[in-house]
Each structure stands twice: as C-alpha cells, then as structure tokens.
Amino acid sequence: MDLQQMRYVVAVAETRNFTRAAERCSVVQSSLSHRIASLERELGVTLFARSSRRTELTSAGAAFLARARECLAAADRAVADAAAAAGVVRxxxxxxxxxxxxxxxxxxxxxxxxxxxxxxxxxxxxxxxxxxxxxxxxxxxxxxxxxxxxxxxxxxxxxxxxDHDEHVLVVPAGHRLAGARRVTLREVAGETFVDFVAGTAARAQSDQAFAAAGLARDVAYEAGVAELITRLIARELGIALLPSAFIRPLAADDPALALVPVVDGPRRVxxxxxxxxxxxxxxxxxxxxxxxxxxxx
Incomplete structure (x- = not known):
C-alpha cells in the first residue's frame, strides 16, 4: 500500500466515477483501476461496488476512506513542516x-x-x-x-x-420608518422580519436581543445568505437587523434600502x-x- 493508492481511492470516492477520478489524478483509467484492484487484493476487501452506471463505496471502503484522508493529510503536513524548517511555507x-x-x-x-x-x-x-x-x-x-x-x-x-459591531434596522426605502433618527426593538417588534436561518449564530444575535427585551416577533422569511435577505427587503416583504459594518457599504449603493439606528439592538463580535x-x-x-x-x- 502507498500514498498514491490512497489518493486514487479518495478521488474515486469523491467523483463516484473511475474515469473522472483518473482525469483528476492525471493518469489513464486502466492504471488507476489496476492500482485500486491491487489494493483491494492486498486488503482482502472490496472498496467500491461497481456497475456500468454507478460506483459507490462499500462499508469497508467508507471505513478505509476516513483513515486514508487522515494519512494523506498527515503526509501533506509532514512535507509542509519539513519545508517550514527550511524557511519555506508550503x-x-x-x-x-x-x-x-x-x-x-x-x-x-x-x-x-x-x-x-x-x-x-x-x-x-x-x-x-x-x-x-x-x-x-x-x-x-x-x-x-x-x-x-x-x-x-x-x-x-x-x-x-x-472588532465589535452593532446591528441596524434595514427597511425598504418607502417604509414608514425610513428616515427615522432611531428606533427601539419594541417599536419594530410587530413588523414582519426577514432573518438568517433559525439555530445559526447569525440568527441568534437578533433572537437574543428580542428575548432580552421580553419581545416576540414574526420571522416570515429565513435565508442562508445576506444578499437574499436584502433582496427580500427591497421587494418590501419584510425588514431585518443586520451588522452595520457589513450593510452600510451595500446600502449606500442601493436606493431600495434604508438604514435606521436601533437603540437597544443586537451587538456582535x-x-x-x-x-x-x-x-x-x-x-x-x-x-x-x-x-x-x-x-x-
């Protein structure tokens, strides 16, 4: 067994295709297939279930894959550490x-x-x-x-x-609060909100602020990325609380959005x-x- 055989196994596992794995490893498919078959004979187990259309890991293959990745990572680290000792970072x-x-x-x-x-x-x-x-x-x-x-x-x-940062309220440009000097969480708790997905650290920042104020709110839309949140706000589907350092540069170039300071809003690090x-x-x-x-x- 050698590191190259392990690399071949990882490539096949990730591509689920011997041809694509061979292309990734810059070898001909027959050579890659032969090396994996040789490894299977040495181990006495079948690593991949093969058909004309599908290639999948067997249970033995899945167990081998996890340790193969660890070995390859350790080998890469050994090379990097040796280079670093010579003054080169790789x-x-x-x-x-x-x-x-x-x-x-x-x-x-x-x-x-x-x-x-x-x-x-x-x-x-x-x-x-x-x-x-x-x-x-x-x-x-x-x-x-x-x-x-x-x-x-x-x-x-x-x-x-x-850095430390505080959230600002992000509303559509035509919203009743656009242009307000500042607001409190109580003043906006009855609004429809757009926010990050529940259970994430990004969502927890706003959830904790409302909970600390003893307030409930309606989060009608959840999104995984801030860009989608701002697009939903621009369509007047809701409002949001977003980190000021992130949103201010974006809002400056987007006339569909308005920002309002929040007196008791979320803070983040x-x-x-x-x-x-x-x-x-x-x-x-x-x-x-x-x-x-x-x-x-």
Missing part, C-alpha cells in the same frame, strides 16, 4: 469565512499572504460561524472569520476578537479562530500576516 491553508465578514478585507489579506507565501494553496469555504468552528475542530479548516453574539466565544479553538492543536506552518504564516501574536500551539 502546503494547504483552508480558510472559512462568514458572508457578513467586515472586520477584515479577506481578499486583500490573501493578496498580502500570497505575496509572502506563493507556494501555499489556499482553499476558501463560506458558511455559518458554528459550522466553521466545528470544521476547525475536525481539522477540515485551519482558520475562520466568524460573527457571534457579543458575549459568545467559539469553544474548542483559539480565537481573537477583531467578529472573531478570528484557529486550531489550538499544533497549527500548521501556513496557519502560523497567516496569523503573522495579520499581526496576531497570540498562542499558536
């Missing part, structure tokens, strides 16, 4: 980002990072804060930019607060999170570009 850097990130200009940050470390392959993944923290703990992400309720901090990872267990050289390099001098494992 390998993979997986970065998670929430869609409302505003404390850091992520593209500009990655531009500076690439200028210093051109041999690092950067993978970006968007998602909710809770999902991204779980991915760091599982080893699928190296770092993530998060947005959380003001008194919350991500568990099981290292983290650094980047933007955080940077990374693994507390032996961060990779690429992770340490990104922290250095950011000027982070906190613990790095």
């Amino acid at each position: 390998g993979r850097l997986a970065v998670g980002v929430i869609v409302t990130t505003a404390a850091v200009d992520v593209p500009e940050l990655l531009q500076r990072f690439r200028a210093r470390h051109p041999d690092v392959r950067v993978l970006l993944r968007a998602g909710g804060s809770d999902e991204l923290v779980a991915a760091i703990r599982a080893g699928d992400l190296d770092v993530a930019f998060l947005g959380l309720p003001e008194d919350a901090r991500p568990a099981g990872v290292e983290s650094l607060v980047l 933007e955080c940077l999170a990374w693994s507390r267990f032996n961060p990779s050289p690429a992770t340490r390099a990104l922290l250095d570009v950011l000027g982070v001098r906190g613990p790095t494992g």
Whole structure:
C-alpha cells in the first residue's frame, strides 16, 4: 500500500466515477483501476461496488476512506513542516469565512499572504460561524472569520476578537420608518422580519436581543445568505437587523434600502479562530500576516 493508492481511492470516492477520478489524478483509467484492484487484493476487501452506471463505496471502503484522508493529510503536513524548517511555507491553508465578514478585507489579506507565501494553496469555504468552528475542530479548516453574539466565544479553538459591531434596522426605502433618527426593538417588534436561518449564530444575535427585551416577533422569511435577505427587503416583504459594518457599504449603493439606528439592538463580535492543536506552518504564516501574536500551539 502507498500514498498514491490512497489518493486514487479518495478521488474515486469523491467523483463516484473511475474515469473522472483518473482525469483528476492525471493518469489513464486502466492504471488507476489496476492500482485500486491491487489494493483491494492486498486488503482482502472490496472498496467500491461497481456497475456500468454507478460506483459507490462499500462499508469497508467508507471505513478505509476516513483513515486514508487522515494519512494523506498527515503526509501533506509532514512535507509542509519539513519545508517550514527550511524557511519555506508550503502546503494547504483552508480558510472559512462568514458572508457578513467586515472586520477584515479577506481578499486583500490573501493578496498580502500570497505575496509572502506563493507556494501555499489556499482553499476558501463560506458558511455559518458554528459550522466553521466545528470544521476547525475536525481539522477540515485551519482558520475562520466568524460573527457571534457579543458575549459568545467559539469553544474548542483559539480565537481573537477583531472588532465589535452593532446591528441596524434595514427597511425598504418607502417604509414608514425610513428616515427615522432611531428606533427601539419594541417599536419594530410587530413588523414582519426577514432573518438568517433559525439555530445559526447569525440568527441568534437578533433572537437574543428580542428575548432580552421580553419581545416576540414574526420571522416570515429565513435565508442562508445576506444578499437574499436584502433582496427580500427591497421587494418590501419584510425588514431585518443586520451588522452595520457589513450593510452600510451595500446600502449606500442601493436606493431600495434604508438604514435606521436601533437603540437597544443586537451587538456582535467578529472573531478570528484557529486550531489550538499544533497549527500548521501556513496557519502560523497567516496569523503573522495579520499581526496576531497570540498562542499558536
């Protein structure tokens, strides 16, 4: 058994097709198929159930796949650590980002990072804060930019607060509150709301603020991305509370939206999170570009 056979198994598992897997691995299909068949004989198990139309992992294949990925990740880390010891940062850097990130200009940050470390392959993944923290703990992400309720901090990872922010009310330009100097949660509790999906950290920020004020509200529309929320508001389907640092630049270019300060509205923190267990050289390099001098494992 060797690492190349493991890479072939991962490729077939992810593409569910021997031809596409061979193309991904830049080998002819017959060679890839032969190497996987040889591995199956060595292991004494069948890794894939094959037919003329479908290729799926067997239970043995699924068990092997999980450990194969761990072995390949360890091999990649070994190469990266050896290069780092020689003063060169290589390998993979997986970065998670929430869609409302505003404390850091992520593209500009990655531009500076690439200028210093051109041999690092950067993978970006968007998602909710809770999902991204779980991915760091599982080893699928190296770092993530998060947005959380003001008194919350991500568990099981290292983290650094980047900025504090408050939400503003976002209403259609023709709404009765457009142009108001400020409002309270009680004044808007009877409105129809658009918000993020229930159970997410992005949604919790508004839910906790209304709960603290002893108020209930009607969330008629739930969306996974802020862009859809603003489009629903522009169509006069509801109003929303969104982080001010994120929404102000967007609203400035959108005459269909109006922003109103909220006296007792939600507040959030933007955080940077990374693994507390032996961060990779690429992770340490990104922290250095950011000027982070906190613990790095």
